[in-house]
Amino acid sequence: SIGSGRVGLRNIGNTCFLNAVVQCLSHTRGLRDYCLLKSYRPEKFSKEDAKLMEAFSQVLSGLWDVNEGDTVVNPRQFYSIFKEAVPHFSGYSQQDAQEFLRFLLDKLHTEINRRPYVRRTGKEPELSEEAVAMWKKHLERDDSRIVDLFSGQLRSSLHCSVCSHYSNTFDVFCDLSLPIPKRSSGGEVTLRECLDLFSQEEKLDKENSPMCERCNRRTECTKRLSIQRFPQVIVIHLNRFTTSRWSISKSTVYVSFPLTNLDLGPYGPVDFLYDLYAICNHAGTVNMGHYTACCSDENGWCFYNDSSVTPVSENQLQTNQAYVLFYRRSNSTATVRK
Numbered sequence: 001s002i003g004s005g006r007v008g009l010r011n012i013g014n015t016c017f018l019n020a021v022v023q024c025l026s027h028t029r030g031l032r033d034y035c036l037l038k039s040y041r042p043e044k045f046s047k048e049d050a051k052l053m054e055a056f057s058q059v060l061s062g063l064w065d066v067n068e069g070d071t072v073v074n075p076r077q078f079y080s081i082f083k084e085a086v087p088h089f090s091g092y093s094q095q096d097a098q099e100f101l102r103f104l105l106d107k108l109h110t111e112i113n114r115r116p117y118v119r120r121t122g123k124e125p126e127l128s129e130e131a132v133a134m135w136k137k138h139l140e141r142d143d144s145r146i147v148d149l150f151s152g153q154l155r156s157s158l159h160c161s162v163c164s165h166y167s168n169t170f171d172v173f174c175d176l177s178l179p180i181p182k183r184s185s186g187g188e189v190t191l192r193e194c195l196d197l198f199s200q201e202e203k204l205d206k207e208n209s210p211m212c213e214r215c216n217r218r219t220e221c222t223k224r225l226s227i228q229r230f231p232q233v234i235v236i237h238l239n240r241f242t243t244s245r246w247s248i249s250k251s252t253v254y255v256s257f258p259l260t261n262l263d264l265g266p267y268g269p270v271d272f273l274y275d276l277y278a279i280c281n282h283a284g285t286v287n288m289g290h291y292t293a294c295c296s297d298e299n300g301w302c303f304y305n306d307s308s309v310t311p312v313s314e315n316q317l318q319t320n321q322a323y324v325l326f327y328r329r330s331n332s333t334a335t336v337r338k
């Protein structure tokens with residue numbers, strides 16, 4: 001049996017980004033149970049030692065311990081192994097939670113990949129390959145609990161304006177990074193509007209477009225993104241940070257999002273509904289920021305601020321600090337519209 005999971009993480013020097021992300025992942029049941037049961041040990045094929053996975057699992061064990069003698073877990077060992085595994089990450093002073101999440105999932109995946117190491121060929125299959133074939137190819141070399149839970153497939157459709165040829169490319173994603181629409185009035189926007197902007201048709205001029213297969217040259221074309229394959233868990237990154245030539249700025253626009261029944265049907269071939277279970281928040285400015293998390297368990301929502309854990313009500317969850325949203329596929333299905 002396991003504890004409540006309502007245990008904080010010590011801040012060991014600007015590590016709130018790590019603490020917030022770990023709390024969100026710790027509330028991803030399919031990953032938590034896999035770690036607590038150490039299920040990766042028998043099924044891993046990778047020759048690499050699962051050092052980071054072991055350290056990560058140890059943190060989760062501390063968080064979900066029934067005794068909860070300690071109400072705070074120290075992530076020091078896990079963080080130092082992470083920095084060893086991803087050396088270039090330790091260079092930054094202000095760490096980005098979403099970047100950390102990407103590196104962490106990627107590294108965990110490599111350690112617990114069920115596939116033997118296969119040298120990747122530089123050239124991907126031809127663009128016209130079907131999505132299913134591409135996905136099969138992906139699973140032939142990348143297959144792990146991380147992929148089971150977080151990986152989806154994005155389709156990018158190009159339409160040549162000269163010859164009207166359509167072509168698709170397919171990419172694997174572990175999170176959707178959404179732009180936030182600009183509002184002159186500074187009013188609030190909805191997650192739906194961010195998704196609409198993300199999947200909106202975009203005009204590419206000759207210089208920025210890929211070769212048209214039929215014209216055999218670069219032509220003006222339009223591009224549209226959609227979800228081809230839905231993951232179990234969809235991680236949505238609200239891209240609040242804009243890098244310009246000289247500086248990084250942060251958008252503090254309030255983006256409202258549904259707690260249950262997020263319908264991604266309009267952005268893909270099937271109607272799946274998703275329920276929110278964790279939020280990573282960013283407060284403050286680019287240089288003076290602080291990350292926290294809100295996570296749900298069987299008994300409700302809690303606010304995780306490094307070592308402190310306090311219950312929160314659902315109406316406190318939506319703020320203009322929401323930065324990364326974690327949704328899991330719900331058991332209910334939307335009414336079929338297609």
Ligand SMILES: *[C@@H]1O[C@H](CO)[C@@H](O)[C@H](O)[C@H]1NC(C)=O
Nearest residue numbers: 283290292303305306307308
């Ligand atoms: C988080 O905790 C710090 C102290 O560790 C405190 O200064 C800060 O106000 C807390 N943030 C929130 C939003 O409660």
Ligand SMILES: [Zn+2]
Nearest residue numbers: 160163212215
């Ligand atoms: Zn063409």
